[in-house]
Amino acid sequence: MAVRVLCQRCHREAHFLASDLLAHGAPAGHDFEDIRFRCSACDSRKTRAHPVDLDATPAGFIIVQRLAKRS
Numbered sequence: 001m002a003v004r005v006l007c008q009r010c011h012r013e014a015h016f017l018a019s020d021l022l023a024h025g026a027p028a029g030h031d032f033e034d035i036r037f038r039c040s041a042c043d044s045r046k047t048r049a050h051p052v053d054l055d056a057t058p059a060g061f062i063i064v065q066r067l068a069k070r071s
Contacts, residue, residue: 002054007039008046018051 001018014037021035037047 002052003035003049004052005037005047005049007042007044008048009044010039010042012039012041014040015052
């Protein structure tokens with residue numbers, strides 16, 4: 001499963017693996033909609049996150065980004 005994040009200001013879209021978000025400190029017991037993101041294009045914090053099933057999206061048309069480990 002992946003999480004689709006859409007910036008409400010500039011409409012940039014990004015996809016992240018749900019397992020990566022959980023491993024990097026997503027709040028336990030909360031929905032993905034509760035996670036706060038910042039847009040890398042316009043620096044806005046007005047984003048929307050929705051879980052998506054990768055099997056339902058056409059292969060080759062999305063890029064799933066991996067989160068970097070904190071040092």
